[in-house]
Amino acid sequence: MLSNFVMPALFLSLLAFFIWYIWEKKHRVSHPVKGGIDTSVTLPHKQEFELYHNALSLCSKKARICLDELGIPYKSHHIHLIETGYYQTLSRHFLNINPAGVLPALVHKGHPVYESHDIIDYAAKQSGQPALLVPEDQEQLALMQYWSDKASVFGEDTRPGMAQYAGNCISVLTLPLFASGMTATPFRYALMGLLFHRLKIRAVMFSLFKIIGLSGMVKIPLIMKELKTARHYMHIHLDELEKHLESTGPWLIGEQFTLADVSWMPMFERFREADWLEYFLKGRPALAAYWQRLKSRDSYQSAIIDCGHPTIDIATGWLKLKKLNHPKIKALLEEPRSVAL
Numbered sequence: 001m002l003s004n005f006v007m008p009a010l011f012l013s014l015l016a017f018f019i020w021y022i023w024e025k026k027h028r029v030s031h032p033v034k035g036g037i038d039t040s041v042t043l044p045h046k047q048e049f050e051l052y053h054n055a056l057s058l059c060s061k062k063a064r065i066c067l068d069e070l071g072i073p074y075k076s077h078h079i080h081l082i083e084t085g086y087y088q089t090l091s092r093h094f095l096n097i098n099p100a101g102v103l104p105a106l107v108h109k110g111h112p113v114y115e116s117h118d119i120i121d122y123a124a125k126q127s128g129q130p131a132l133l134v135p136e137d138q139e140q141l142a143l144m145q146y147w148s149d150k151a152s153v154f155g156e157d158t159r160p161g162m163a164q165y166a167g168n169c170i171s172v173l174t175l176p177l178f179a180s181g182m183t184a185t186p187f188r189y190a191l192m193g194l195l196f197h198r199l200k201i202r203a204v205m206f207s208l209f210k211i212i213g214l215s216g217m218v219k220i221p222l223i224m225k226e227l228k229t230a231r232h233y234m235h236i237h238l239d240e241l242e243k244h245l246e247s248t249g250p251w252l253i254g255e256q257f258t259l260a261d262v263s264w265m266p267m268f269e270r271f272r273e274a275d276w277l278e279y280f281l282k283g284r285p286a287l288a289a290y291w292q293r294l295k296s297r298d299s300y301q302s303a304i305i306d307c308g309h310p311t312i313d314i315a316t317g318w319l320k321l322k323k324l325n326h327p328k329i330k331a332l333l334e335e336p337r338s339v340a341l
């Protein structure tokens with residue numbers, strides 16, 4: 001009698017789920033996008049500049065810092081990532097703004113601008129002639145570009161670029177923070193990523209972190225190997241930065257605060273959030289002093305502190321607590337520097 005009812009109910013539920021999934025999948029159009037402005041697209045907007053961003057996202061921080069440094073007012077659209085709540089980036093509404101499903105996205109007069117390094121270049125150019133945050137001297141411009149690129153995140157799979165870009169290393173170095181932050185996230189939220197995320201590896205990783213947490217993460221050889229590679233190259237990038245800052249300052253190209261400094265501020269903030277500050281600043285006094293100077297900018301207050309989200313502090317707290325209570329985990333994450341990989 002019961003099975004007479006259960007089987008058809010199960011069948012109908014599965015059918016309903018399947019129809020819903022097919023319908024949603026068809027309407028959540030997602031694909032990679034090119035960096036820079038796309039004038040072929042016009043989006044509804046109320047203000048000249050509108051920024052779609054997230055409190056935790058490193059690339060969003062860069063865009064916010066840049067706009068604040070330039071004094072460009074913008075309409076803020078906070079979009080959740082799974083790290084701060086749920087996959088709002090996979091919603092039909094947001095995929096209409098950025099079909100790549102990633103943050104940040106700037107909308108200028110209705111046209112979207114993608115990729116944070118392109119967004120900051122674009123915003124600076126809007127600030128007039130000569131552009132604020134960009135030096136006029138060609139040699140200084142090249143130096144600014146070099147250091148901006150170094151702190152940028154290139155490619156959807158960030159691992160291949162780690163030797164060249166500190167920004168790509170930071171994505172991997174954030175994994176322990178992500179694993180800690182997933183503790184409080186309901187599993188069904190992670191499931192949405194498995195169903196709809198274009199970059200399946202990202203969704204799989206967050207679902208896995210939800211199940212195994214930080215303690216499980218440190219037991220996965222593949223992840224620990226990537227972490228070792230990221231640490232290795234980050235040391236090399238920071239050695240170069242330390243050496244550079246020993247002979248220049250207060251900012252990366254000298255007296256002028258530029259897009260290079262805009263790009264490095266969120267990197268240091270990520271070191272703080274993911275509990276790498278002590279590890280990476282130890283024995284690097286020029287970097288430590290530079291970080292203090294970055295923190296004293298008004299934009300650090302307005303674009304980072306004032307835009308915080310409780311989930312970030314909670315994830316950082318969990319990570320620190322775990323390391324404190326489990327020295328083995330701390331030792332695995334913070335292995336001393338090795339010369340070779």
Ligand SMILES: N[C@@H](CCC(=O)N[C@@H](CS)C(=O)NCC(=O)O)C(=O)O
Nearest residue numbers: 057058059102103104115116117153
């Ligand atoms: N290269 C891009 C990276 C964009 C990116 O991956 N953003 C992350 C946050 S920092 C994101 O939106 N991730 C969402 C996801 O993968 O689900 C940029 O510089 O803007």
